[in-house]
Structures are given as structure tokens and as C-alpha cells.
Amino acid sequence: MKNQHLTTNQGAPITDNQNSLTVGRDGPTLLQDHIFLEKLAHFDRERIPERVVHAKGAGAHGFFKVYKDMSKYTMAKFLNNPTKETPVFVRFSVVIGSKGVADTVRDVRGFAVKFYTEDGNYDIVGNNLPIFFIRDAIKFPDLIHALKPDPISNIPGDSAKNNRFWDYISLTPEATHMITWLFSDLGTIKSYRTMKGAGVNTYKWINFEGESKLIKYHWIPMAGEKTIDRFEAEKLAGIDPDIASRDLFDTLAKGKTVDYELRVQMIDEDEDDLDFDPLDATKTWPEKKFPLMPVGMMTLNRNPQNFFAEVEQVAFAPSAIVPGIGFTNDKLLQGRLFSYTDTHMHRLGKNFLQLPINRPIVPINNNMQDGPAQYLPNKGTTNYNPNSLNNGNPHPVPFSGKPEKVKAEGTIKRREIEKTNDYEQAGERYRSLSKTQRDHLVSNIVDALGYAKKDIQYRMLNNFLKADQDFGRRVAKGLGLNH
Template structure:
């Protein structure tokens, strides 16, 4: 770093303590370009925070596949066990603002950017394997119900209000997510000790053009650690940045954070044989039928040197795919393919992929030009279009074979999927929990739901009873006891 202080133009600054004035006590002069530059830049230091996942932490590292995945995918970073693919990971909470506490009940984001030789590949998921909704058209309404009220601006207070439960109770597909979220999986204090899931269904394609459905699972080497709602409340007051602090301090001490990537694979022919739609993001695939297959390990070993440049400006998008990985017809995923990149263009500008942390490690070559913050022009010369002859025909199409894809059929229609079965997996999840975890789940739901309006409580309890009669009755009884 240069030892002499300079302006952004590189001009040396001889006095950084006093503004340029008309005399010792006179008015400040507009010609003090150093003052104007400092204030103007300071006024613009903040960019719009993310609408969701605003509070987050991150780290750098690498991913290494165990053995070639060639039978399933042609993605190059999943072929050679000797290759370490650089990665950036961002962990986050979903609902809270940038200043919110990290221990509160909330899903956690688990986003991984692989800087592969094929280009950037983003795997953007959560720490819970399912989601509240199955169709992206409901996403704005869902988030509106979770965020502060438009009239009072009252926050959701860890979901304990009528607006949250009103939406949830009227969306039966959310019941499965609620069983996960209101268990102790919804309250954590360490990003090193939580699972990650791709949530959506993707398609792997091999060199022969054969496709197969895939779901992603991250398993922490340190194991899973959760906290109860009482510890969550304590930490929110005493150490609201507990998860960020834990991650940063661990890596700063010279230790590594490790996760194992596992996948579930499903043949296309199986999708109509199940009692639910496997492309429904509110459902999990049974592991006894589609077992987890270890794929590789991810190691995080480097903290960001500048949080804003490397983490706040990091942009992840499910549409950042590489050859060998394709999106499925998952209705939630289909909406995310557009929404994420569109958000980044709003937050960071149309050239957000030129920001170093988002820039691919491979050369980028196309005819897109100009716009805010153009840092690395994609072309030179007179031909900024394709096809062309004036530029030697460059850049030109690769000519690589395209994935044949799945055949599409049907009439254009707005229609809910047929096999919803919204309560079965929710009940199965409840019954799979230990007695202590069931007690915590019931108490957590009751503690939050008791603050909702009476009719909303009744509606939500009906949904819970539809998933498991005992669970619903216990929540109903607990609310009566808490209000007594």
C-alpha cells in the first residue's frame, strides 16, 4: 500500500485535517476538491441492502471432488480429484435487516460460488431442505408477510405476529417448512455447524447427453449444533453477531471449516411413480430410496480482507450454471432463475459480474457493453455485434453440442400441481424427532402462534392436526396454558 495519502485521482494530499476556507475562520470553499470527493464518496458508501438475506458472513476456500462424476455430469470441476476449485461461500439470515441478530429463528442461507474452468457456478440454498412455497409467484407475498408491517413498521418479532401466521395458515404447503423452522434447526449460533441444502431440484447431464435429477446436501464436518429459543433470545441481546464472529475467529486462528457435498439422484422415469411431485420444493426425497452419495469436500480457509468488496458485493444466482448442470421445471427454481440476477442489476448495476468477487476466473468474451461501472470491456475494435466480418468473426459461437433436454408438452395454463400431499411429510418429520425435540417444537410454535389472532390460530392448528393429530393438540393445549 502506498504510504502517502492521495485522492482517488492519485494526487498526494498534504493536509487531511483541515478544510480549505476563506481565511482561518471563514466559509469553506467549493474548490476544496479533496473535501468534496471525501464527502461525496461517503454519501454513497451504502448500497441498497438485500431485500432478503441482508445479514451475512462469508469466507473463501476450495472444493475438491472425491472421484469423477462423469457417469452423471460433464461438469469439469466434478471430474478430477487432483483439482481444487476456488470457492466463495456466503452464509446469511433470511428475514432480518443488516443490523439484525443472527441467533433468531430464521432460515439460513448457504450460497456457494464455484470459480470453475467452465465459468462460475452458483449453488444457492438454505440450511433447511424444504421451503415455504412451491411456486415463485407467491414469493413476494410470502416475504411481505414476514417483513415489518406496512402501516406500523412493526417487525415480525421472530415471526410472532398475525401477519406471518395468516400467510402460513392459508398456505398449507408451508406446514412442512414450519416443522423444520420451529424445531431447534431454526435457531443456531454457528455457521460452521449447520447443514446446507440446494432445496430445488436440478438436472445433471453427462457427455452422452443423458440427464438425471439431482438434489444437493452439505454436511458439516464439525457436526450439527442448535440452540433453544431461550438461548437464542439471550444471544440476540448479548452477542447478536455470534455466527459471524464464530466463523471469522475460527478461520483467523488458522483452523479450517469443512463440509462434505452429497447428492441424491433420481431417474426421470421415477418422477411419476412417487406419491408427491419430486420437483416440489416443499418436499424431500426419501433417503432410503434415493440414498446420499458423497461427491467431494469443501474447505474454507481464508477470511475476506474487505467485507464490503468481497461479501456485501458478492452476487449469487441459481441461473449461474455451467455445462453439465441444468435447471429442472421446479416452479420455485424457475422464478429464481430470473429474480436473483435482476436483483443484482438493481443493487449493484448491470455490470455486477465485473466486480472482482463476482468475475469468473476464465476469460469473458461477448458484445455486451457500457452501463454503470464498466470496468473490463468485453471487446475491442469496431465490431461489437455478432455475427460480424470486420472483427474476424470473433467472438463466435462454440459449436458445442447442446443438451437435448426433456420433451415438453401440455397446454398453457395456470394450475397447481396435482400431487400436493402437503401434510404427510410434515407429520413424518415431527414423528422422527426425539421427545425433547418434539417438546421444543411444540413450545416454539405455541410461543409464537399465541400472539396471532384467534381465527388465524384456529386455522393453523387445523393444519398442524392434519399433519399429526397429537402435535396439533399439544400446540393447542400449550397455547391455552401460556394464556392462562
């Protein structure tokens, strides 16, 4: 390898970066030692704010290929051409703990995919579980506060054994369904390669005719789905806390690939004979009625070259969509459309989309300018539209589809959705589990809820009984509660 000279960040040669500059052997260090000051000042600023949720993660590069032209359903170009490989970057994450959290703790896992398409970046920012705790984004800060460490002691502990968490959940009936997923063994994993993914929110696919369908995304791991039980999870948290991150890195470093199939469920927008609201993120869509249609394959094949530059600085946003994809009135999604870009500006700065990992592969043309860390300035003097000095450039793109039909009218008010149906799917889910899975679910809940105050335990019990009598009775027995 060629010899490299040590330099400052200004490019000046450094003759010694191990001894600071002093007057005489024992004299004070000089303020003029710019080499020393630059080195310390840079070190002092190495950390950026950790993500407010999903702080610990692991990432990988790869590509996505659609199986066949999906233009019947969506005009998204990356879903229209089966010969095309669209580059992707994926970040898997643990939600609640800070950056040093163990990979195996009971938690939801993030599954975020960035597609670098010819129409700009498209992000599917999903999780491993197909539903969520709440259905309205205005509740999200409360949910996360209840899960994160106590604001007085700041003791992270085990968020599943947190009195404050159960207090909040017991007063949030729509979360009962999520508890039946999170406290099954799907809440404890040791590999991201054997974990499913889900978009959770309801999006739209829109075709060239302006026709749209409601859709939900699913990622199916080609290596099969695997979980561990809480005893193994607790043991691994002690002896091998980074097991899932390392497993992904080592697999790719050995030249192997990690593959997930993208599948989609669809519902017609005028479908109204369901006993739940298809825009409610606390609900699954029954697979028998709405089968999972295979769409394409994602292949991860390359590790990041630098963790900070790529995994830490990558910025996903549900609002990053391309033509052919649409938003719905899913109230959780609507809030997410604001929150991610807002936090990126805080975490990474206004020009975060100029970072190589976030930069679209297509040219960016508009008149937005300046701001901190601007290094892709627009060229020329006509930084405004309309203009004649630059032939009107950049021009709006002619619209190629048909306008989407949306109906919206009503009084402006804060209100719940109509079909809340908070317990039915929780009961169905319990009854769909095998005997062993039910045993683990009940035992995991009893273990964690046992740390909560009695009145909170009773409130939770009431919710479980409403979901399924047997489920509730077994939790009551485990906790020694009367019912």
C-alpha cells in the first residue's frame, strides 16, 4: 500500500500528532497548537443526537428486482420492469433502547428500506411486527415516553417490565392486539436474516389510469422465520449483546446474500363490509381474504464501508415516495409523514439529503439553496422561477397519469375512528397460536406484568379477558389475580 502522509483537515502536513506543542519540556501547551486543537475539537463533536427511537441498528446494501410488470396496479417505475435492479439500503433496528442496547431484548424491530429509483428515493419504513400499539400519531410521544427510561431515575431497565409502560398500555385498549404479538416469541430474535418485515401502515398503489388500491407491504425472509424464547434472549443479552448486528455483518462479509421477498395485500378502496377499518394500524388484514401477492425479491449483498457515514447517517422517511405510490388517511401514517423529515433536520441538519447515503441517484433541480453544510450548490444565477434568463429551467414535469379521485368532507373535530374494534383481532390472534406459542405468550406477559402495580395488572387483565376468556383466565392465574 502507498505511504500516506498525515495531514490536518486543512491539508497541511503534520510532523508529530502524538506530542502537543509546549514551551520547553515542561512548559504549558500553546494555544497556537492548531493541530492539537483541531484534533480535540473534532473529537468533541463526534457524536450526533441518537435517533429518538430505533437508536441501535445495523445496515446493508443490496438491490431489488420486481418479478413482473406491476403497471396494472402502480405506475412506480421500479415496479414496472422485471429486468431492472434497483439499488437499496436497509437498516434494521431495535426501537426503545439507546445505542448500546442488546439486540435480543423484547422489543419491536425496525425494518427500513430505501430504494434509489429513477424517480427519486422511495422509503418503506417498516417494522418486524405487522401492526402497531396506537392508531393516531398524536399519541406517539406518550407511548414512547412510557416505554423509555423513567425521567427521574433514567434507569433503562427492561422496558417490558416497566410499571409505566403497563400503566399506559392498560389505558390504551387498542394496544391489546399489539401485546399479543410483542409478547409472543416474535418479540425476541437473534438474527435479522430470519425476521419478517411489514409496512404496517396502509398505502395506495396508483396506476396510469388514476385507479388506486389500498395496500399493505410484507417482507418474507428467504432463510425462514426464527425466534428465540425469553430465557435465551436474556442469556444472549448478557453474553452476546450484538448478536443480530454481527450475524448480518459476518454473513455479508463471507460473500453470502440475505434475501427477502416483497409481498403485498390489496383492498379495494370502496370495500366497506369489514368489521375493522383498513386504515387502522392496529389491525391486520386477514390473509385468507386478502392474500399476500409476491411482488419481487430484495437481495442484500454488501456491508457498509463505514458505520457512521452510512448506518448512522441514513435517513428514512415514510413521506419519501415516488409516482405510483400514494398516502392514505391512516392517522398514524399522516403523523409519520411529518415526523421523520422533521427529526432528520434536527439530527443531521437541513442538507441531510446531500449526504451520499441519502442522496437520490437522479439529479436534483430546484431553487432551494444554502443552509448548513451545503456542498451541492445550484449552478447559475437564475435561482428563481418563473424565469426567462435560463429558459424557464428547471421546468415542472408533465403529469403522465390521471388525477387520483379523493372524497373528503365533514366537520373539523378531534375524534376516534368509527370501527375501533379493539379486542377482536387480539382474541383471534391468541386463538391462532399453537399450544406452545400460547404458553410462551402467557408466560412472557406474566413475567413482565408481574412487576406492575396490582390495579394496573387488573386493568390489563380486563383487556385480555375482553380479547379472549381463556387468555385472560390464564394471565390471571399466572399473576394470582381474582377475576
